[in-house]
Amino acid sequence: MPDKTLICKDCSEEFVFTEGEQSFFKEKGFEKAPVRCPACRRARKQNRCESRGGKSYGSWSFNGTGCRGGERK
Numbered sequence: 001m002p003d004k005t006l007i008c009k010d011c012s013e014e015f016v017f018t019e020g021e022q023s024f025f026k027e028k029g030f031e032k033a034p035v036r037c038p039a040c041r042r043a044r045k046q047n048r049c050e051s052r053g054g055k056s057y058g059s060w061s062f063n064g065t066g067c068r069g070g071e072r073k
């Protein structure tokens with residue numbers, strides 16, 4: 001599997017979905033490629049979704065649906 005270049009959903013920057021990450025995803029049973037670059041994923045992780053129950057999806061987040069309330073003050 002060659003590396004793939006993807007476009008980040010958040011910042012529209014290109015990022016590389018490496019071969020190693022692709023096999024990691026496959027191992028975990030994920031079919032979809034990540035939608036965010038590592039920087040945005042990290043930012044989201046730090047700004048973790050803590051609303052109602054705060055379900056964890058591990059270190060990868062695939063979409064923003066169901067994660068609301070991060071901006072709550």
Ligand SMILES: [Zn+2]
Nearest residue numbers: 008011037040
């Ligand atoms: Zn990004």
